[in-house]
Amino acid sequence: MAHLNIAIPPVKIRGGREWRDLTALTYHHETQPMPGPLSRQAHLLPRWFHKGEVLGNHFAQLVVPFFLFAPLLGLWMPGPVPLIIGGVAGVLIIVTQVWLVVTGNFAWLNWATIVLAFSAIGVPGAFIRAPAEGSGTLPLYWIVITSAVGILYLVLGWPALRNLFAHRQLMNASFNRWQLANAYGAFGTVTKERMEIVIEGTLDEDPDAATWREYDFKGKPGDVHRVPRQFAPHHLRLDWLMWFLPLGRSLDDWFTMLLARLLQADAATLALLRSDPFAGQPPRWVRAVSYRYRFATREQRRQNGVVWVRDRRRVIVGAAELP
Known part of the structure; x- marks a missing residue:
């Protein structure tokens, strides 16, 4: 069964100090679970580059994901701009995940994220772009189905969303028997040795x-x-x-x-x-x-x-x- 997860980037911001002082990637390439063939070269890059990596990580995980929903604005804002914004967000996520693939061995995690991010590039336009001439508005059945699915997911995801702001935040947890809308977060702290x-x-x-x-x-x-x-x-x-x-x-x-x-x-x-x-x-x-x-x-x-x-x-x- 495929699991839908809500990532928890704040687990890093609220976790080890190294994510806040921008030193996390100074250690990560060397201490990650299983280094890859280019991990050593990445580790030996200058400290200023590692700080840039951390800033890029925060931007890609805390800011960019919200722009994946930009194509939904196409329902009220006809034109290519919403699709372009969503596509750019997908590309940025893919680029950051490819960097992780190149510099480490995180099993299927990065690859699964890359596949999902590709769905933001162009595909949503098939559903939300302006209808063809003479076709009228979106079919009622489509609006009903997508609205029902969206509302259901919001209901299932509410506990995971509350967990984002909880004092004792759970890093990896499920909140319902179907294991949908889970909380997922990794590397809240980075080991130094x-x-x-x-x-x-x-x-x-x-x-x-x-x-x-x-x-x-x-x-x-x-x-x-x-x-x-x-x-x-x-x-x-x-x-x-x-x-x-x-x-x-x-x-x-x-x-x-x-x-x-x-x-x-x-x-x-x-x-x-x-x-x-x-x-x-x-x-x-x-x-x-x-x-x-x-x-x-x-x-x-x-x-x-x-x-x-x-x-x-x-x-x-x-x-x-x-x-």
Whole structure:
């Protein structure tokens, strides 16, 4: 079932200070859930450019969407102007979403928005432009149907609209059993550091003297020499869950199960990864270690050929074995 959402741009304005002091995009390209092949280049752009990105984001999400409704003025204001205004608004939204596609991997979210924004370019004119000569006014049945749908959506969307101005604003929520006119908002705050959980395994019997080898994921950062790939609109759910993991206060049950499946060398689980360092053989032990990842500077890239620079922080899960 397709869900109709009401986006919540104010969640950013009312969220982290970085959206108000225009520094959010200084961190975002590096700390977003799953960077793309051009994310590093975007991160290394000047600070003044990142501030411009934030201003453009606020304009595209807080101002432009209202102009998508301009073609409705065609009912009272014949002529091309309302359609042009709506079309320009659609183009601006598409441009900002394409920038997000180019600089990141946000699964299908940007693509869905682009498809919807295209509906503002020219298509509404088929319904609201002045009728052909001799055809009279708009058919009564069309006015009744569209008015009924509009009123119904306003009724369903009222709780989500009230949520926009609530003191305790809900970022992602549904307000009716049909999940229509939901509240949606993302990245109310931007993380300043990129912490990654790296899973390691070993075939050695003694974990204290073992040689540990890393499991490499398809999308999330791992090997510091590997350039991130473009996966969107495909959604690598496991890689996204791994991004959320360091943000929680405790390890989730799914992560414990993931470690257990790796100890079993479960084929279905290994298929979710980029590579298995043990070629299908069950490891004796596995553990999880946290690292701080940063994009390499241009000089570090030239000298060492690395995309990321990382430093080890601590062991999250000590050596674990099957019972």
